[in-house]
Amino acid sequence: MASGKKQGYSEADRILLTLVLILAVFGVTMLFSTSEYNGRVRFGDSAYYFKKQLFAMSLGFLAMYLVAGMDYHFFIRLAPAAYAASLGLSAAVLVVGQEINGSKRWLNLGPLSFQPSEFAKVAVILFLVWQIQQTKSSTSGLWFMGRTLVSLLPVIGLVGSNNLSTAIIILGIGVALIFASNSRYACFLGIGAAGVAVAVLFLAAESYRLERLAIWRDPEKYEKGFQTIQGLYAIGSGGLFGRGLGSSIQKLGFVPEAQNDMIFSIICEELGLTGALILILIFGLLIWRLCVIATRCTDLAGTLICTGIMAHMAIQVILNIAVVTNTIPNTGITLPFVSYGGTSVVFLMGEMGLALSVSSHKQHFFTYTKG
Template identity: 50%
Template sequence: MQHARADYYDYSLVAVIVLLICFGLVMLYSTSSYMAEVKYGNDMFYFKKQAAISVACIVMALIISRIDYHILYYFTTILYVAAFGLMLLVKTPLGTAANGAQRWLQIGPIQFQPSEIAKVAVIVCLPCMIIKMGRRIKTLKACMVLLGVGGLLAFGAYQFTDNLSTAIIIFAITVGLIFVAHPDTKIFFILGGAGIAGIAALVMFLNATVSVDGDISFRLRRIMVWLHPEDFADTWGYQTIQALYAIGSGGFFGRGLGNSIQKLGSVPEAQNDMIFSIICEELGIFGGIIVLLLYAYLLYRLFFIAQNAPDMFGSLMVSGIFIHIALQVILNIAVVVNLMPNTGVTLPFISYGGTSIVFLMAEMGLALSVARQIKFKDS
């Protein structure tokens, strides 16, 4: 006789998340201690802030995991409107700038990036819409509606927070969820191939026609730095070249934890987007591979939850989280090794940043909430 066994909890997912956060804190201290001492007179300035937020976020994720995720089904519209409205506020006096970009909101003592909320909104709202559409998801009209809903948030991230990388991630999550839910996948491969060919043609055209000495926009400048980093080694491409030096000097096993030379000011803001280059310098390619294996296992656990979720809402929501994490890891590491232009995407759970860890851990809490309702059959 078989019966369903409930009370499942994905401790493996919890373990890999905690391991990534702890590893990130160790590398954050190693990467940022020198510059923190120079700027603030406290070598643990960045570490203390990130450690406090990380501990609070782990507790938050465990609390969220105990809440029935189906409750979100009734708040999707509010979440969507709130995400878009908060991005609108960035252009008001409530918005604050940092590192030359106005992407933050300052509400009392709290400062955060509303575009991060938009990522969560698209991960929660689109599955709800797909479920309501039912079989109509296979129609062109339904796909266009979903693209419009996700595209509007992507547009808001680009237009109001001047954050192209987040806009790309939001739109990619939208396309990915439609791909997962749509019964016919051939058209997506065709469109994807056409899109890649178009991007390749554009890059070749820019490479052939744009002069490195010309007056170009900063986004076009990033493409030129990607194509010819050595031509901009002392200006726009300085960070990219120094990051590549860090990776190259680390060899296979690295200089040793804490022994990075490039972190001593050569790689600007090394604790943020470029932290993977310092990991490779101190721990070598071997350390970089270990980090990638940890991410691979994290994604495997998310895939397992999505495959075994008790309903379509939970499955699609975890699929969206999977797409988000995978995209950020791929984009960040591709930028660090100069496989694509600089996008300003953080490395999940490792890069310094309070807003990023808060919403990533909120997503992990949702994934754990879905996992808790998985039922297995006992023989």
């Protein structure tokens, strides 16, 4: 008689799960505090944004739970189809997308709106993992690096035409995964130089991108620098411990759309430098935990998935905080788990589910013994 036992399966990483829960609770709390004024003025409901975000967060937790319980190799097998779908959806945005606040980034699905660029981030991570796994030759050559980056150009071009920040994140994810699978580092100097050249050409291609650079250098000189200036006022007025939760003044119409990209400035105002540093610490711990899971995984695919998710989180957090503090030009990027955005929350939770799946599947084979 034959009996089988699955080896190498353990519980999902509890530290990662705890950090995700903390960020989720913190995010909806700060979102309610930041958005209640805009919700009351625009929709007559101070909890308008909060309720929509809470609904999206619930869907996100469901997605995380379902994904975490599945073998992540299943999603890798779907990667080519997911990448093709992301290209199709990104192209559809250019044709029939809904324009909100001057940006065409959404597709209407009945009463709901969907942001394909958020799906593209996950699809790119899975597609690159699949592509690296399919590579029969060495992953340390220039041919491999160039071919992998070229495969991302279609989605980078489509997404970058109306969402530069997400295109930067996708490119960063690609470089991180190539770096993780490559044993040689000198060639990355060439990639860096090429990246700088492409960035310069990309910025020069549109006048409004050059205008953003000018606004970044001297925001007080331009009318469009109003949001940046008000965000800096919010950060400065928070002091060490802040005005107190719910006591922000800048969210009362001074910081436009404060619940979106600029929510970190309101966190600084209400919770002060102390609260901001604690939030940064939690993000740092989340990124560290993803790194731990990646290094402990015995499977290349699992390692690369966690590396891609880690790169996504790190790049997006750094870019958002850098924009809010005017360290870099404004790129319109959200703060993960905290900024308002249903599509973003659902797919972020899905990514966390993938990482939890990797953490609970250390090996992926069955051992059979005869008895």
